[in-house]
Amino acid sequence: MKEKELRRSLAVLPMGTVMKLTSLTARQIRYYEAQDLVFPQRSDGNRRMYSLNDVDRLLEIKDYLADGVNVAGIKAIYNQQQRAAQEKKSAESQPLTDDDVRRILQDEFIRQGGLGHPAPGIQQQRPF
């Protein structure tokens, strides 16, 4: 169930394809990017490359606009969504944070007789 999300996030669609998939004009699609509503990757000759997730987001933007929500409003919605997602990852959902794991492994290594040398592979671990 992880392979699928990887594919959906692969930027392989050029402008023309996205235009057909969303019924939006190139002008509009570029404008939404300028407003930081979508972040397509760039490829070879500075060409925008969109993922299926990007297309979904554009479709989403499209009907938010149709419902009378302005660009600022849409931006606010995404900001709060990203905010909610961050909180779920750090506190509630995850019993052990990366920081917790690092500290636990460190303590265990010392208890086994190690001398202050961090266990290989985990000493440079930086949470977040």
Added chain:
DNA sequence: ATTCTGACA
């Protein structure tokens, strides 16, 4: 043939 940026009769 396609897409990109900048600009506005």
Added chain:
DNA sequence: TGTCAGGA
């Protein structure tokens, strides 16, 4: 937002 210019 449309559309045209001038490049890549």
